Amino acid sequence: MYPMLKHAHSGLRWVVLALLLAAVVNALIKWRSGKGYTESDRKTGLFAMIFAHVQLILGLILYFIYSPAVQFNEYTMSDKVIRFYTVEHLTTMLIAIALITIGYSQAKKKPEATQKFRATFIYYLIGLILILAGIPWPFRFPGAGWF
Numbered sequence: 001m002y003p004m005l006k007h008a009h010s011g012l013r014w015v016v017l018a019l020l021l022a023a024v025v026n027a028l029i030k031w032r033s034g035k036g037y038t039e040s041d042r043k044t045g046l047f048a049m050i051f052a053h054v055q056l057i058l059g060l061i062l063y064f065i066y067s068p069a070v071q072f073n074e075y076t077m078s079d080k081v082i083r084f085y086t087v088e089h090l091t092t093m094l095i096a097i098a099l100i101t102i103g104y105s106q107a108k109k110k111p112e113a114t115q116k117f118r119a120t121f122i123y124y125l126i127g128l129i130l131i132l133a134g135i136p137w138p139f140r141f142p143g144a145g146w147f
Contacts, residue, residue, distance in 0.1 A: 002066040009058040013135060016055050019048035020100070020128040024121060031117030042108075045120050049104045052097050052127075063090060081141055092134030100127040 023044045030041065063070055069085035076086050103123020107116040 002062075002068075005058060005062055005066060009055065009062055012051065012055050012058065013131075016048070016051045017128070017131070019044070019051050020124055020131070023048040024124050024128055027117045027121035027124065031114055031121055034114060037113035037116045041117070041120075045104050045107060045124065048124065049100050052100050052131075056093065056097050059090075059093060084136065084141070089134050089136065092130050096127040096130035096134065099123050099130070103127065 026041060026044050030037075067085065069082065071082050071086060076082050100123060103120055106119040106123065110116045110119055
């Protein structure tokens with residue numbers, strides 16, 4: 001079960017990154033051009049948020065049940081890889097997904113289209129940057145894969 005969940009979690013990151021990037025670029029372009037907020041704009045942000053939450057659920061299942069990289073012992077903070085998976089990855093991703101959720105909620109509440117796009121752009125961009133920083137890329141950790 002662990003390899004299947006790990007591959008799903010690792011592969012789904014590309015979907016989340018693509019959707020977040022699409023939401024950020026869409027919000028920036030339409031915010032700067034002053035265009036109206038449409039149903040497709042709302043759905044772009046919604047799908048990015050939904051897939052980020054699905055990714056979070058898979059990650060939490062891995063974190064609390066299956067992952068051998070998550071360890072709570074006297075070596076956790078001294079080992080770079082174990083510390084990353086046990087503390088840094090989880091914390092960064094929780095903050096990022098919380099910001100994305102707040103951004104979606106704020107965009108829904110704003111009365112004007114420019115305010116909606118601005119909220120989406122700022123919150124989703126910060127979330128995207130945190131996610132990019134918190135991913136175990138192969139160039140950061142030997143053995144981490146692209147998928």
